[in-house]
Amino acid sequence: MQNDNPNTERYIAIARACLKAINDTAKNAGDREQKIQAVYQAIDTAFQAEFADYRKSVAIMASVLERIASGELDDGKAADLARKTLDQQPDSTRKTMMH
Secondary structure, eight states, rough: OOOOOHHHHHHHHHHHHHHHHHHHHHHHOOOHHHHHHHHHHHHHHHHHEEETHHHHHHHHHHHHHHHHHHHHHHHHHHHHHHHHHHHHHHHHGGOOOOO
């Protein structure tokens, strides 16, 4: 992954979580299936943490779009609401690619 990619830090955090889970399960005795599930759980936890801002931002924007789509706002108020919503989104969700 390129260093100038805005998601490099997310990728690294997820990769580290995966490697830690693999290393932790390799050290422990136990059922192979349990070890595999532990690694999957670590991956899922890392993804959930890294993409929490995206999910929150999408939920807020969906709510705003529903309000605009209801037709209750005139054009100016709808545009103002859209601008305010965009201004409030977390930096991690601004103009960055998901992958």
